[in-house]
Amino acid sequence: MTTVDKPIGFGRMHRKEDARFVRGRGTYVDDVNLPGMLYGAVLRSPFAHARIVSIDTAAAQAHPKVKAVITGQTLEGLKLAWMPTLSQDTQAVLATDKVRFQGQEVAFVVAEDKYAARDALELIDVEYEPLPAVVDARRALDPDAPVIRDDKEGQTDNHIFDWGAGDEAATDAVFASAEVVVAQDVLYPRVHPAPLETCGAVADFDAVTGKLTMWCNTQAPHAHRTVYALVAGLPEHKIRVISPDVGGGFGNKVPIYPGYVCAIVGSIVTGKPVKWMEDRSENLMSTGFARDYHMRGEVAATRDGRIRALRVKVVADHGAFNGTAQPTKFPAGFFHVFTGSYDVEAAHCAVTGVYTNKAPGGVAYACSFRITEAAYLIERMVDVLAYELDMDPAELRMKNLLKPEQFPYPSPTGWEYDSGDYPRALQLALDMAGYAELRAEQASRPAGGPLMGIGISFFTEAVGAGPRKHMDILGLGMADGAELRVHPTGKAVLRISVQSQGQGHETTYAQIVAEELGIPPDDVEVVHGDTDQTPFGLGTYGSRSTPVSGAATAVVARKVRERARQVASAMLEVDPGDLEWEKGRWYVRGDHAQGRSIQEIALAAHSSLELPEGVEGHLDATTVYNPPNLTFPFGAYICVVDVDPGTGQVKVRRFVAVDDCGVRINPMIVEGQVHGGLADGIGMALMELIAFDEDGNCLGASFMDYLLPTAMECPSWELGETVTPSPHHPIGAKGVGESATVGSPAAVVNAVLDALKPHGVRHADMPLTPAHVWRAIQGRPLRT
Ligand code: CDP
DSSP, rough: OOOOOSSSSSSSSOOOHHHTTTOOOOOOOOOOOTOOOOOEEEEOOOSSSSEEEEEEEEEEEESSTEEEEEHHHHHHTTTOOOEEEETOOOEEOOOOOOOOOOEEEEEEEESSSHHOOOOHHTTTTTEEEEEOOOOOOOGSSSTTTTTTTSSSSTTOOOEEEEEEEOOOOHHHHHOOOOOOEEEEEEEEEHHHHHHHHEEEEEEETTTTTTTTEEEEOOOOOHHHHHHHHHHHTGGHHHHHHEEESOOOOTTTTSSHHHHHHHHHHHHHHHSOOOOEEEEEEHHHHHSEEHHHHHEEEEEEEEEEEEEEEEEEEEEEETTTTOOOOOOOOOOTTGGGTTTBBBSSSEEEEEEEEOOSSSOOOOOOOOOEEEHHHHHHHHHHHHHHHHHHTOOHHHHHHHHHBOOOOOEEEEEEOEEEOOOOOOOHHHHHHHHHHTHHHHHHHHHHHHHHHEEEEEEEEEEEEBBSSOTTTOEEEEEESSSSSEEEOOTTSEEEEOOOEEOOSSSOHHHHHHHHHHHHHHHOOEEEEEEBBBBSOOBBBSSTTTTOOOIIIIIIHHHHHHHHHHHHHHHHHHHTSSGGEEEEEEEEEEEETTTTEEEEEEEHHHHTSSSSSSTTTTSSSSEEEEEEEEOOSSEEEEEEEEEEEETTTTTOOOEEEEEEEEEEEEEOOOHHHHHHHHHHHHHHHHHHHHHTOOOTTTTTSSSOOOOOOOOOOOGGGGOOOEEOOOOOOOSTTTTTOOOOTTTTHHHHHHHHHHHHHHGGGTTOOOOOOOOHHHHHHHHHTTTTTOOO
């Protein structure tokens, strides 16, 4: 049974948020109801690619409950028909010239209730002239491919960017002299973050004050506010973005969606607050998806299994508008961490981004800026090499892992991994799994019977973007602020720029303050998700909260602690240099009994106590944390599967996950994060796929088709940990939220392919559904 303490600092502790969440008392966007509020609904394109001939809204306008019908033409008049994406592209708010993916926003109806709004959508008559669609990213640059973004001046094809990292010539030279070279096409198919709560907003424009208040379940309230300010030409203080309780983000709630802008315009036009909430199908077919990476990996190695070089070429499907949210310098995110956890001489990656007639995105889904794709590729390639060399995949990994003494490790593609002890983590996972016994069991299986597979994955993540010098989104540097105020009674309020979507920030950030100041976590209120109430910062995605805002919290608490030292010195009438700190208290060196608690100091700081020259009263501080480097969590995962060769059905029997995220603030929350990510991994490996037919019709726009894992598909997770603190993070913590999603798909796929090895199957693409597995056994793998 899990033990739970009431730690004053780091340790297992129930989430403070649970009190409202488990009682169903959270406040989500859809719970916001304002007097006189109207409801919006979006008319969406039935075609993936079509020219708009005409839009007739007369019948909808005549509906007795309809207050406004907004089209691209309306928005053109306001210069709002197009908006910037977070990747410096443009995206149609409501289509004017063409529709470019099925589900694209064409018109917006505002009505007295949501049913009338939806009914009125059916009264809008749009005449389309269908065009051929580009569905396969690998065909997007064919000379005869229809040009999707003909709205962009000078755009004559579907090319978005070419980007690469590493030393191509050095890599080619190693390949030319390599004893063994293996190559493999590896697809990471399009999947969807599918958060429990879909996207939505309530926009309330006050014509008297000229202030817009926007409740919206965004992961990046401050970044959104700045984009709205730039687009609308309003000062930031006239825009308040409130991101209340959010039911899961996973990257899906990073982009700005047309529905948000339409709700704002709807409120301006009608003078009333307007709510817009999308339904599940709208969320699945039109909002930021993830992955869609078509990769060709190559490994150069020695015959005895030393990996010497890696090469990869990628075609990245970004959909119809480049709506991904990557730091400006890195259009393929952090994909160049694809050398993973191995000591290689040289590496090179080249990524080409293309437009297709699909929903825009390529956003996270718990993938830390394309690291999930990178980790999957390298971990698949290592198994492909093991297959080729007929070598044990654990032995092959152990042979090539970076050694502890190599840290900080400069990678061949430009990273500096901060810390790690990889062999220790892998050995722990092997021991926990009983690897030798599992292999013995596998070897004793009679031929022709049920199959058993053991899959390993060892991943390195890079989380915590900035530093701001190298990383920005739309020119906004990736640093985050924090403000801490300790009130006279010793209770504190911490204001942070990141936003929680269920990760428990109200608990863990209070624990950081508790660790630094000794104020119990229950006495620390964490304020987040409201731009009027919190300092500027870039938001929560890519597991950056702990590495950046967690650090900001520790730093600001230390500033308060230093102020408290000055106040304590006045209280105790000693020199500040003669004071020593223990958690929650300054005392006189050499006289432990002579001290003052942080609560006593807080009261004195607000009293008439005479303070030394230059020392301000009150007990508060602010900071902006600009991370010097990313943090590099890592982990070793082992999955055991049983495969029925008759049906292709895969059952995950066991899953061992050893994670190292440096110092753990709240191990219970960390374990919850890992559990969720592992379930994600099973889903992506075995079930999840946003599929399209050749006309670009989206085939997976409901949970009947887009399958998510449930407890039925998940084993009882077996978790282990090692702790290698980050040397540059104030409390030695690294991010963890995405680790398990990054690391687990490869372990599951490697396990299934290990089971299929007797049938000569070297690779098959995700999702490994029963049909897919069965066909692979028959020697006729499906192409996703
Ligand atoms: O950015 P996001 O919050 O999604 O990810 P994260 O920084 O990895 O944190 C997820 C949750 O785990 C937060 O509540 C963290 O404070 C907590 N965590 C922790 O307790 N110890 C760590 N070393 C890392 C994260």
